Amino acid sequence: MSKSHDQRALAKRRDTANQPETRGIDLVPEADRHGRARDLFAVWAAPNISVLNFTIGATLTLVLGLEIWQAIVIIVAAQILWVLPGVVAISGPAAGTSGSVIQRAIYGIRGNRFVIAIYGWAISGVFLALNWVASSFMGAELLVRWGFPDHTAALLIVSVVVASVTVLVAVYGHGMILRSYGVVTVSLLVIFLVVTGYIAPSIDWAYRQPEPVAGAALWASASIGFAILASTPLSYSNSADLARYMPRNTEPRSIIAATALGGALPSLVFITVGALLGTVISSAEMTEGIEYVLFDMLPAWLGPVFVLGVIVNTVALNAMTTYTASMALQSIGVPIRRVPSAIVIGALGTVFTVVLVLSTSLIGAVNLMLQFLIVISAPTIAVYVTDIVLRRNRYQGDDLFDERRGSTFWYRGGYGWAGLSAVLAGGCAAALFISTDVWTGPLARAIGVIDLSAPIGMTVAIAVYVAATHRSRRAGEWGKAG
Template sequence: MPHTSRTESDEFVDTASRPETRGIELIGDAERHGRARDLFWVWAAPNVSILNFTIGATMILLALELWQALLVIVAGAVPWIFTGTVAISGPAAGTSGSVVTRALYGVIGNKVIVAFTGWLISAVFLALNWLASSFMGADLLAGMGLTDPVVVPIAVTLVVSAITVLVAVYGHGLILRIYPVVSIALIVVFLLVTAFILPHVDWAYRAPEPLGGVGLWSAVTIGFTILASTPLSYANSPDIARYLPRSTKPSHIIAATALGGAIPCIVFTAVGALLATGVDAVAMDAGIEAALLDMLPGWLGVLLVVGVVVNTVSLNGMTTYTSSMALQAVGIPIRRIPSAVVVGVMGTALTIYLVMSTSLLDAVNLMLQFLVIISGPAMAIFTTDIVMRRNRYDGAELFDQTRTSPFWYAGGWSVPGMSAVVLGGVTTALCLSTDVWTGPISAAMGYIDLSVPLGMAVSAATYAGLARTRLGSIETRGRM
């Protein structure tokens, strides 16, 4: 069965040359390996992404001046600190983050939360990234005479998703081995693309209608929410770090994870903002990815599309890998490899739906904003718990799902954790400002979007306050 705490040290070796059969099982000290700095390249590969160009262009579409957009982009990378912080729980517990969060929400409550944070977010990000590959692959193939607007993008999606699932099946060993090479190759390609973009940049760009006052703060905060949603979605970072030796310094894990994600996001999202200053409205409506390909020589356009596909495989391979363990943590009796296939099928289905119904720019902006309702509070609670426990997690206790478990709490539910995620989620929704939903607090403030800071603050404060009462876990260890 997959829900076991045995180490399988005699049966399993973490290597790139064969599929990883281990799922959420505990990793013994003898099997720990690697260095914290390896995480930098593991996180860089998924984040040298075409979506950065798309999100950067969005900052200009929000009517921000170029310098304002660049400041927002830097600020939007700050939440990568949370991604790095939760990663340290992986080596401490020796298991997946989706198991560690039993300490936050209770044995039963955790199944509900993981179903959303581990599955819903994963499925959306799988679809968004496969969508980018589908549109750009279709644009490239259109130049070769393959112009069917439905069949071609779907065919590209199916091929890329199949490769992605294969990466997830081979798992941690393959990710650790090939992602540094992938990162360097992608950085080279994207820097070449940047060199061809720079001549098109309007360095004297001015917004057609410069913003001020409430309108400016509305644009700035909406932009920040879109940017922050990416690092806040990576609550799976413990899964990638869990093989590291227990002696690995937490500060090194935090730095490698956060910088690996933040640096490429800042650089290439800024390039996306620069790109948007040299693209007219008609081209933007056609899609930033198409406008980008028009700027590049044929050989580099092909290279970029290949890079986008490789990036998509690296990001979605990691996402599929970690969400396959989330499915196990929910309690479904399935081994990790079949679970990865199931996740891949779900993401592919959602991608095909989006290919036929929306543009890349619309899909990215809307989904990223709505995801913070779930991801922001969950990340705040996880970080707060790590700080309050001083990152002390007992892997064996986390696998005890009986009524005598220290994480059984009130009938399997943690009142502090569940209260914090609900109150934080409601606060986030009330403060959110999107094209299809504006919360009453945001509307009353002139469409200023404080969903991320207020939602996370409410979640953290609620959890910290209740966790030290008789309802909590930090002092009472949860036995009720």
């Protein structure tokens, strides 16, 4: 009977697409490792074939006043940052667990709980809402055009339905994501390319700004645009979670390439399309919502198909976020299994979504939230990547789960002060150099409202972390894991 019970328990923990994934942050044994690095391309491409790319791209030309070529230069530069989630991803197979656990090596057993509670869980709820807002606005617009009488009720209905499907995918977990996102990527790519084909004839390819920005104003616009674009790759410090099932000997370069290209290529293409779209719409239309503009530019049959694509993309992106956030909740010590944790995260994101759809426009929500996320995301991912480089990606899973006093990652009182001080310093530096409609840092204001939050936040965090760990690394007292 005991043997039968063990077999049933093992079957429940298998990483398959046809049953909920019960494994949380616990180690993935070598016998359960599977998958190829190239599988990660679709995992990251599906969430980034997004209508938000159109919105962000249009912001560059329409709101920030950049010429088309200037916008494209900034778009290309920002996509290079996708290398960082690629590097973070390689720590998953090395440790065999979630990134929210791996970061105990940076912040200590106790310190990591505070970092993950803020970034890996609470911020995830906000990020969920940010993406659900896009599909809520477009889905509600479609329902109203089909005769639904109440726009507010339509917003709420779409938000709840999309959130429910998202949580269901997150409950089925890694196996479902790995096996379905290839089909999702191809389907979304076809839909968005057809939409682009219908948009293309309307684009003014010879467009020039009526009042070109120059000098300090140009640098301010370019830097703010870069900050908005950079916030997406910088926010994906959860990439290790999607790679942790891969065999330990999977080639790191292949993992980095598949992750980075999966995120960068669709973003590059469709943000550029958005920048071009910004040449033919007005500021008033943009403020009202790009979803209304797109509906009017597309034939009647394509509008519903496009909305379906937007909803599928939203589910793909937020299912991934919900999935990883469910493990973050476990890693901070909450006694909850992964499936109930995913439901809690989904409920939190739904509440935030309802607040946003009833109080703001899509473009206002997107740009403001993306910029402010940099204050946390830029130093966090910078320190994570630095730790991987300094340790040469040598993480020992057993040490990461040893929470006893005096363990490898107990550090001083359970806190990794080097990592905590680096992230705090980087976040403060980013806040001093951020430039938004709500808050402009004093140093950003001093240099002409130029937003250097991303590069400054990352540079300061890396410098502090390297300096703070220098003595212990030289003495051989740091990074004993592996």
